[in-house]
Amino acid sequence: MSKPLAWTLFVLTVLLLAAAVVLGLTGGEGGDVIFGFIPVTLAFALVGALIAVRVGNRLGWYFLAGATVTAVSVAASAYAARAATAELPGAAWAGWIFTLTLGVTAPFFFLVPLLFPDGRPPSPRWRPVVWAAVAAGLADAVSSAISDVNFSANFKHLRDPVVLIAPLGTVDNLATSVGPFVFLAGAVSIIVRFRRSGQEQRQQLKWFMYAAALSASAVFVAAIRNNPLTVFEITVPLIPAAVGIAIFKYHLYDIDRLISRTLAYVIVTGLLVGVYTGLVILAGVLGFSTPPAVAIATLAAAALFSPLRRRVQHTVDKRFNRVRYDAELTAAAFAARLRDALDLDHVRADLRQTVDSAVQPAHISIWTAGGGDYR
Numbered sequence: 001m002s003k004p005l006a007w008t009l010f011v012l013t014v015l016l017l018a019a020a021v022v023l024g025l026t027g028g029e030g031g032d033v034i035f036g037f038i039p040v041t042l043a044f045a046l047v048g049a050l051i052a053v054r055v056g057n058r059l060g061w062y063f064l065a066g067a068t069v070t071a072v073s074v075a076a077s078a079y080a081a082r083a084a085t086a087e088l089p090g091a092a093w094a095g096w097i098f099t100l101t102l103g104v105t106a107p108f109f110f111l112v113p114l115l116f117p118d119g120r121p122p123s124p125r126w127r128p129v130v131w132a133a134v135a136a137g138l139a140d141a142v143s144s145a146i147s148d149v150n151f152s153a154n155f156k157h158l159r160d161p162v163v164l165i166a167p168l169g170t171v172d173n174l175a176t177s178v179g180p181f182v183f184l185a186g187a188v189s190i191i192v193r194f195r196r197s198g199q200e201q202r203q204q205l206k207w208f209m210y211a212a213a214l215s216a217s218a219v220f221v222a223a224i225r226n227n228p229l230t231v232f233e234i235t236v237p238l239i240p241a242a243v244g245i246a247i248f249k250y251h252l253y254d255i256d257r258l259i260s261r262t263l264a265y266v267i268v269t270g271l272l273v274g275v276y277t278g279l280v281i282l283a284g285v286l287g288f289s290t291p292p293a294v295a296i297a298t299l300a301a302a303a304l305f306s307p308l309r310r311r312v313q314h315t316v317d318k319r320f321n322r323v324r325y326d327a328e329l330t331a332a333a334f335a336a337r338l339r340d341a342l343d344l345d346h347v348r349a350d351l352r353q354t355v356d357s358a359v360q361p362a363h364i365s366i367w368t369a370g371g372g373d374y375r
Contacts, residue, residue: 003053009064010049016071017041023078036229041070043237047244055247058119063240066108073101080155087157095155096162102150103140103175107133110179112239113186113212117204117246122193129185136178143168143175204246211242214262264312271308275300 017038024035048063079088080095088094111133114121121127143149149172151160194205215235222231276298352364 002056006049006052006060006064009068010045013041013045013064013068013071016068016075020071020075020078023075023082036233037070037074039233040236040240041067041074043240045071047240050244051247057117057247059115059117059243059247060119062108062111062115062119063243066105069101069108070105073098073105076101077154080158092155092158092161095151095158096145096160099144099150099154100141103144103172104137106140106176106179107137107182110182111186113183113208114189116190116208116243117201122189122196126185126189129182129189132178133182136175136182139171139175143171207242207246208239210262211238215239267312268308271312272304275304 021035021038044063045067048060048065048067051057051060052064053060076094076098080091080098082088082091111130114126114129121130144151146162146164147167148160148163149167149169151158190205190209194202194209197205215238218231218235219228222228
C-alpha cells in the first residue's frame with residue numbers, strides 16, 4: 001500500500017506542476033515565481049518518494065506531503081493569477097486555495113532541519129518546537145481562509161470568496177514570525193544531534209549541513225545583488241539531493257573532502273579578491289590606475305593562487321578533514337622509513353601496518369616481483 005501511495009503522490013505533484021507551467025505560459029501572471037518553485041518541489045517529491053518506498057523513513061512521507069501541498073499551491077496560484085480578460089472559471093476559489101495552502105507550506109521548510117535524518121526530533125524535549133510550527137501553520141491557514149489577509153495582495157483583480165470576519169492581520173503576522181525561530185531551533189538541533197550521534201549519523205548530518213550551508217550562502221549573496229530567484233532554483237534542490245545521498249549512499253562519498261575543498265577555495269578566493277582589490281586601490285592612490293597596473297595586480301593574484309591554496313588546504317584539512325591529514329602524515333612517515341629499510345619482510349610488515357592505519361581496508365594483499373604474494 002505504501003509504494004502505490006508514494007508514487008501516486010509523486011505523479012500528482014508532477015501533474016500539478018505541469019498544469020502550472022501550461023497556465024503560466026498561456027496567459028498567467030507571475031510566471032517567474034511559479035517556475036522558480038518547480039525544481040525545488042520536484043526535488044523534494046522525488047527524494048521523498050524514493051525514501052518512502054525504499055526505506056520507509058518518516059522523512060520521505062514528510063517530503064512527499066510537503067511537495068504535494070506546494071504543488072497544489074503553485075497550480076492554484078497559476079490558475080488564479082491571470083489578467084482579468086483571461087480569467088478562468090472559479091479563479092477566486094483557486095486564489096483562496098493558494099492563500100490557504102501558503103500558510104501550510106512555510107512550516108514544512110522550517111521543520112526540515114529539526115526532523116533530519118529520521119523524521120523525528122532529536123528527543124521529546126524538542127516536540128514543543130514541532131507543535132509551535134504546526135500551530136503557526138494552522139493559524140496562518142485559518143486566518144487566510146476566513147479573512148482577507150493575503151488574498152487581495154496576491155490577486156488584485158479578484159474578490160475573496162470567503163470573508164467571514166475582519167482581516168486577521170495581527171494573527172497572520174504572529175504566525176509568520178514563528179517560522180524563523182523554528183528554523184533557528186532546527187539549526188541548533190542539528191548541532192545537538194551531531195554532538196550526540198555516532199560516526200554513521202555524523203556523516204549523514206555532514207551531507208545535510210554542507211548542502212544547506214552552500215544553498216543559504218549562495219542565496220544570501222544573490223539576494224544582496226537583487227537576483228536570488230535563479231540561485232534559489234539551482235541551489236535549494238541540493239538540500240533534498242543531499243538528504244537522499246545521506247540516507248542511501250553517504251558512505252560511498254567522502255563528504256569531509258568536499259567540505260575541506262569548498263572551505264579552502266572559498267578562503268583562497270576571498271583572500272585573492274582582497275589582494276587584488278588592495279593592489280588596484282593602491283595603484284589608484286599612487287596614480288598608476290592604468291591597464292598595465294590592473295594587469296600586474298591580476299598576475300600577482302594569479303601567482304599567489306597555487307601556493308596560497310596549498311597552504312590553506314593544509315590548514316583546513318588539519319582542522320576539518322583530519323582523516324585525510326592523518327593519512328598523509330602516515331604515508332609521509334612510511335616514505336621516510338623506507339629510505340633506510342633493508343629487510344624485505346620488515347618493509348612488507350611496515351607497509352601493511354601503514355595501509356591498515358591510513359585507509360583501514362577489509363583485506364590487504366602485497367605482490368612483490370619474483371616473490372609471489374603476501375596476504
